[in-house]
């Protein structure tokens with residue numbers, strides 16, 4: 014069966030092969046001083062959901078799972094427009 018394809022979907026929306034659980038588990042063990050606040054995190058993901066470069070939870074600019082990339086303070090949007 015072909016994998017679903019969803020433009021502007023997060024992994025949380027489609028959960029391909031349980032990847033969302035794996036990503037969530039990785040975020041859960043990140044130290045608090047490395048993670049952004051939930052407000053910043055949600056804002057970043059809402060921005061990604063409006064972006065044409067989001068495909069199946071992956072940013073087409075960098076190949077990252079956006080839910081994982083957005084969780085870290087040191088990360089930023091890789092677009093030339095720096096959406097976040």
Ligand code: SF4
Pocket residue numbers: 060061062064065066067071072073074079089090091092096097
């Ligand atoms: S280019 Fe930036 S806003 Fe767009 S999906 Fe990637 S990280 Fe998100």
